[in-house]
Amino acid sequence: MSGSHEQTQLMTEASVLQALQQLIDVVAQLRSPEGGCPWDLEQTPQTLIPYVIEEAYEVVDAIRSEDKDAIAEELGDLLLQVVLQAQIASETDQFSLKEVAQGITQKLIRRHPHVFADVQVQNAAEVHQNWEQIKAAEKGETTADAHFLSRKLTRYARTLPPLMGGMKISQKAAAAGFEWENVEGVWEKFSEELAEFKEALEHKDQAEQEAELGDLLFTLINIARWYDLDPSEALHGTNDRFIQRLSKMETVADRPLSDYTLDELETLWQQAKARLAKER
Structure with missing residues (x-):
């Protein structure tokens, strides 16, 4: 130098x-x-x-x-x-x-x-494996403790946003063998959870309703994982598109949106979607 x-x-x-x-x-x-x-x-x-x-x-x-x-x-x-x-x-x-x-x-x-000492690694996977072992040692966990899946999943549930945490938990659980044989099994589970959620809405208290809603959302996260989709990114995109369409509606509306009927709002919504599609 x-x-x-x-x-x-x-x-x-x-x-x-x-x-x-x-x-x-x-x-x-x-x-x-x-x-x-x-x-x-x-x-x-x-x-x-x-x-x-x-x-x-x-x-x-x-x-x-x-x-x-x-x-x-x-x-x-x-x-x-x-x-x-x-x-x-x-x-x-x-x-x-x-x-x-x-x-x-x-x-x-x-x-x-592998950077600051003499450990040799072949690829990123070995780097990750070493990282997890060192992290477990730092926390005072034994080799057996480090293999407890529940401890890892508890950290994800406590430290990550719920949607992101759900995906992490789903991925780690699947890697440990908690997995359906095929995607059809996941869809069947989704139908089952949807029915239970509807039942809870009609006959159960709020705590039960929220519990069933959570089960339904977690199953949907598993579907996303099977199709290699990111639910957080998907919801982020939907939020953005909703706001963009709402903004388009407001630019052409001649009065507050609350003064429109539901049918009129639907017409404005479809027009906004069409305009945004042309702009892309």
Whole structure:
């Protein structure tokens, strides 16, 4: 590496660290009892949970849009949540951003022995296998414990959005042998669950209705898995299409949509679908 290249890299690294330190200082000032922001001072790790989730989803939306400015902005909003959580924790001597950064760095080094040590791997599958073994050891699990399927599935149920968690659970359960012999069996299960859901709607309480709805949705997720479809992406697309069609309806409507009859709304809906189809 040439001297000029090294100097440029060092200057870049210094500017990154300077920008991060400025963010840390700003967040610390916002949380300062003297001259800080009343709203920020009221926040706790628990009250900030919705913002962590919201900012993570906004990052995903920006990445889908492939808008580099939007991606950078939303990553900044998500980074703010990380720094803010660390700042609040540091105020009661739990941990600081230093421990957060050191922890993830050490974890990456531990879980990539094929990069930072002398372990040899042949492909990505072996990398994943090593990763799972190292992760189990980190959590104090024995080899036998690591094979308990229920422990893995519990993590997915607790940490992932329900639709994504359902797909993960379905995939892991199928890999362990909890699988239909053919897709016709899945469709039969769907029909069975649909009938039970209808029965619950007519004769059961809300708890039973929600339980049967959950069974129906989980079966539908299994159908998606059999056809190699992503239910989260599918629902995301449907939400977008619905909003696009609604927007088209509103651009041609001469009064609030609530003033239209159901038949009139259906006509506007079909017109909106046709217009959007031509625009593609």
